[in-house]
Amino acid sequence: MGPRRRALLTAAVLGVALVVVLWVRIPWAATPEVTDPTGGLTADQLSRADAFVGALRPASLANLALGLLVAGVLGLTPLGARLVTAVARPLGGGWVWRVLLGTVALTVVGRLVSLPLSAYGEVVRHRYGLSTRSWPLWARDVAVDTGITAGLTALGMLLLVGLARRAPRTWWAWAGAGAAGLVVAGSFLYPVVIEPAFNSFTPLPASQLRTDLLDLAEQSGSPVQDVLVADASRRTTALNAYVSGFGSTRRIVVYDTLLTELPDAEIESIAAHELGHVATDDVLTGTLVGALGAGAGVALLGWLLGSAPLLRRAGADGPGDPRVVPLVLFLVAAATLLSTPVQNGVSRQLEARADQHALDLTDDPAAFEDVMRRLAVANLNQPDPPAAWQWFFGSHPTTAQRVAAAQDWRP
Template structure:
């Protein structure tokens, strides 16, 4: 069997394993019947959310399309390979410098092209009171995000090209194993390395709320020793909480904007996050991500085995540093195609965590109230268009979550 066919076969096997994991680990439950698409929000609140979505969504779609277009132009023509070569020329033009500096240059170009749309999005968020960031802080966040993304991508591609040069026939297998391993390592490191680059975290102060939340965690049976508060109000008025990491790095984090809510509603949100811990959702996500990364790299091995495609991109082989723009384009396509699948899985996990919160707190009214409050504060449409929800919705709609609380109560 040729290396290219072997890569495709491996991608299919790993893809099948991914389907099995999704089938066994994800609670594929039917969504509750929505009888009130407004979820109990007032007409003014629904109208404001609709106006916000109408102002922001075209820019979001344009950003996605423009990003893919730029990646395609750079990856499927010799423009990208020329940029990679030129970026490394001042340092001698070695293959490693071409990969590292070429990746950084391509990342910066992609960010600069879409920067006006990102700026417009920030203007809209300011206009509706959702963003509290100064423009200096916004610029700093964009720069930090670009630097971290470019650096990590450059290091990953350096390893990939090195493997392709050392093992031309089996590089994709070694790279796939490495990508899967990095997903696992990233789950440990993200909470302690990446998150602090954007927010500061402190333990929830001593008091009745802290005591109640820790008791809630104990009742849930979740190994959480602390609840952290993120200084999100520096950037937004949105309400949010999340759980990240696992093992010693696992933490439940609430935005400081949540602390203005009634204790019962905060406890409902915390119970939801504890639901993710109780059912090992981070571990599930890590396992799914590792299998997906392995399958994706194997599929990349099949793609880069196409000589005509390599020639179109201006590269001679997978070990040629000029292949970097083509790899970035393949990643962009893969990310876009996998988005509705990832969000579909996410919605199911979020719905299960909602049920955990209802079971743990035994307070459907507080749960429904905080879901409405989240929708108003975050300017979420209670019942967005079905196509948008299918592709971009990472959580059940507000109308579905309120309906789930009513169904649980019955």
């Protein structure tokens, strides 16, 4: 059996393993019947959400299409290969520099092309009061995000091309194992490395709310080390909270906007939902699914990069040629887009289970209903978006579905 067939067979086996994990670990429950598609929002609130979405959604879709188009032009023509070669020429043009600088250049080009649409999206968020960022802070966030993305992607590409040069027949197996390992490492490192790059965190001062949140975590069977406040109001008026970290780094994080906008009972309902993800090991499930998906994806990449016509189209000689970088980035972007509805379908099921955990833990469906409506109003979410949009992009149940679930809940 040749290397390409082994890669394809491995991708198929890992794909089957992924399906088994999804079947076993995900609570595939039916969505509750929605009798009120407004979710209890007023006509003015519905109109405002519709207007916001109407202004932002076309730009979001255009941004997505433009990013994929640019990646395709650079990856499926010699243009990307020429760029990779050109940016490394001042430093001697060695393969390491071509991979590192080429990846950074391609990432920056993609970000610059979509920058006008991103800026328009920020204008819309300012117009509707959802964003509070100054333009210098917005530019700083874009630069930091681009730098982190470019740096991590460049290191990943260096690993992939280096393995392909050293082990031309089995590189995809080693790279797949490395990708799976990076997914696991990222789950541990994200709270302590990435989050602080965008927000500052301070302990929630001693108060009844802090005591109640710590007690709630104990009752949930997921004790936390601290309750932190994120300075989200520097950027947004949106409301959110989450639980991050593992073991000694696990903490409840609440946006400072929550503390000024919501009563304690509703903050506790949100925290109980987030604790539900911990209680049912959703982070472990997500990490396992991500690791299997990464391994299967790299094995499939090994099969694709064995195609001579595809490599010729990209202007590369093989997986160990630095000029293959634009093609790899395009294939990853296309795979990410194709897998989006699957990822979001899984996410909706996990979020629905966390909602049930919150209701069981707090025994307060009224507070849950109220906070779901408040979140929809504050974040300008449509309570019942178009079905196609929800299927593809919806990572949570709709507001109408969550309110219906609270109304159907029984202790």
